[in-house]
Amino acid sequence: MVELLTDEAGLNRAVEILQADECVALPTETVYGLAADAASETAVAGIFASKGRPSDHPLIVHISGFDQLESWATNIPTSAKLLAEAFWPGPLTLLLEKASHVSKVVTGGHETIAMRAPGHPLFHQVLKVSGLGLAAPSANRYKKLSPTSAAQVISGMAGRIPAVLDGGPCEFGLESTIIDLTSDQPTIVRSGPIAREALEAVLGCDVLLPKQHNVAVPGNVEAHYQPNARLKKLDVDGLVTYAKNSSSACMVFSNAAKEALQGLGIDASRVRKLSAEPGPYGHDLYRTLFELDQAGFEEILVEQTPDSEAWAAVNDRLNRASS
Ligand code: TXA
Numbered sequence: 001m002v003e004l005l006t007d008e009a010g011l012n013r014a015v016e017i018l019q020a021d022e023c024v025a026l027p028t029e030t031v032y033g034l035a036a037d038a039a040s041e042t043a044v045a046g047i048f049a050s051k052g053r054p055s056d057h058p059l060i061v062h063i064s065g066f067d068q069l070e071s072w073a074t075n076i077p078t079s080a081k082l083l084a085e086a087f088w089p090g091p092l093t094l095l096l097e098k099a100s101h102v103s104k105v106v107t108g109g110h111e112t113i114a115m116r117a118p119g120h121p122l123f124h125q126v127l128k129v130s131g132l133g134l135a136a137p138s139a140n141r142y143k144k145l146s147p148t149s150a151a152q153v154i155s156g157m158a159g160r161i162p163a164v165l166d167g168g169p170c171e172f173g174l175e176s177t178i179i180d181l182t183s184d185q186p187t188i189v190r191s192g193p194i195a196r197e198a199l200e201a202v203l204g205c206d207v208l209l210p211k212q213h214n215v216a217v218p219g220n221v222e223a224h225y226q227p228n229a230r231l232k233k234l235d236v237d238g239l240v241t242y243a244k245n246s247s248s249a250c251m252v253f254s255n256a257a258k259e260a261l262q263g264l265g266i267d268a269s270r271v272r273k274l275s276a277e278p279g280p281y282g283h284d285l286y287r288t289l290f291e292l293d294q295a296g297f298e299e300i301l302v303e304q305t306p307d308s309e310a311w312a313a314v315n316d317r318l319n320r321a322s323s
């Protein structure tokens, strides 16, 4: 059983677990994280074991703010300060050179370290009360969907972690944007809630956004964020034709697709209509896939989302989920 922690007492219990070198799932504004003391090799090893994650996949270290950054990173560029001032606490992760004393267990063997100050008030309080830096990957089993509610954590991690602190549904529903600041050319290595334009406005320079996020680190694998059901991406016509001859679920965003499915008499229980805006679509993506899994569908037909930069974070997750 995973203990569901709530209130002040729950928060104190979460801190106690962390101080005993164990993992606990905590809410962030992006997705739920599986947290452990980033300075303890034993605690960090517990994260890898609970997730079934290969030990060479680097973790993000969470801190309360910019003033903590020097304890973990070195040669911190001015760009990091600018971005932290603009976006922390919030869904932005900075990739920096790691400080020499930081164990490579947390960085998956790399000389770089990913750092973020999360915006969720409960996570912030846990950081403050514990005084720790917390390594925290998404609180799911390796390659599975990231959880956006405590119930989803419990469903995925039963028997693998002692507890989850309930902070309600996540505000963004997709993982943080990661920007690599270790070279002269700031580069987005994972799209997320904070868009390239917003980063460029703060930095006053170009930020690279590779069409595919293929940084040469493990942890950035093609098959990721996967529901149990198979995902099949189709345009509206293809989706409607396929839906007619199958019992698969349909996940659409356009009214055209929704109406065409209705016109065919497809049962409403098979159809999920998400927003036609990328932010709200991203917010509901993992939850919807999770619910369709729970309903037992073996296949999900996904209406192809627009190929524009505003959809980069959603498209990255959908590509990996359907890989
Ligand atoms: O929103 C988020 O970032 C969530 C919440 C819990 O904070 N965390 C999260 O962690 O998504 P995780 O472990 O699921 O994804 C972290 C990714 C890794 O897969 C890897 O691609 C990248 O961050 N990363 C971390 N450290 C890195 C490093 N030193 N070099 C390159 N990439 C790194």
Ligand code: MG
Pocket: 137, 138, 146
């Ligand atoms: Mg993850």
